[in-house]
Amino acid sequence: MSKDFDKRPRGGRPPERRRERRFAPVSPGDRRPDQLWLYGIHAVAAALGNPRRTILRLAATPNALARLKEEGVPLPATVEEAENRALDRLVGDGAVHQGVAALVEPLDALPLTMLGDARLIVVLDQVTDPHNVGAIMRSAVAFGAEAIVTTGRHAPTETGVLAKSASGALEWINHVEVPNLARALTELGELGFTRVGLDSEGEATLETAMAGERIALVLGAEGKGLRRLTRETCDTVARLDMPGAIKSLNVSNAAALALYVARRHLDAPAG
Structure with missing residues (x-):
């Protein structure tokens, strides 16, 4: 499990801030053309179990990760350990993320x-x-x-x-x-x-x-x-x-x- 969210190298911008500029939406639920953040236990668990969904990143607190494991949710090889405040910055203040967020590609609509x-x-x-x-x-x-x-x-x-x-x-x-x-x-x-x-x-x-x-x-x-x-x-x-x-x-x-x-x-x- 990666713990990059907790590392703050001396003299540099925190890693989550650098990632935030690249990945994080401007506001909760805001979506780039090719990616979006999903958050909340049920939404993320369902996305992880959907073979049509491409998961780009998964960030979770230890408690949320333990809950996903207890429910038998398939997890990607790399999970980023995150504190709640780091997740707040990723998905936006006020979003009820329950300690977990996943960066995903949107699903294709069907004809x-x-x-x-x-x-x-x-x-x-x-x-x-x-x-x-x-x-x-x-x-x-x-x-x-x-x-x-x-x-x-x-x-x-x-x-x-x-x-x-x-x-x-x-x-x-x-x-x-x-x-x-x-x-x-x-x-x-x-x-x-x-x-x-x-x-x-x-x-x-x-x-x-x-x-x-x-x-x-x-x-x-x-x-x-x-x-x-x-x-x-x-x-x-x-x-x-x-x-x-x-x-x-x-x-x-x-x-x-x-x-x-x-x-x-x-x-x-x-x-």
């Missing part, structure tokens, strides 16, 4: 043709908050969805913030990126997906909107909701019936409920 025999997917229409997207990924994995579909623009890039919010789900769900969402929804319909848009004023209840053996849940950004062309390309726009005074939910909470309903429909016995 729509890679959906294969997927039965449940989530389509995001300009949902840009990385906390929400990460939470949606976590729920999607929990309910067995195979993919998240976003556009190349108006969607968050892969960042440490998103990965931390996803709690490992970033490594376990396929990310499909499309240039045009309405065209992609049309293709999904041709592939046999029932495209269910979510809107607080939808004409149908979510439960009655579920149909067929393949479901694509379509969610819009908070505030704006689904764009007009997106709504028109869905088979139905459905609402979550809520008897309370508040009639809408955060998009990540709405996604979790919709995924639950969709999974119950897909797993129901035929007939």
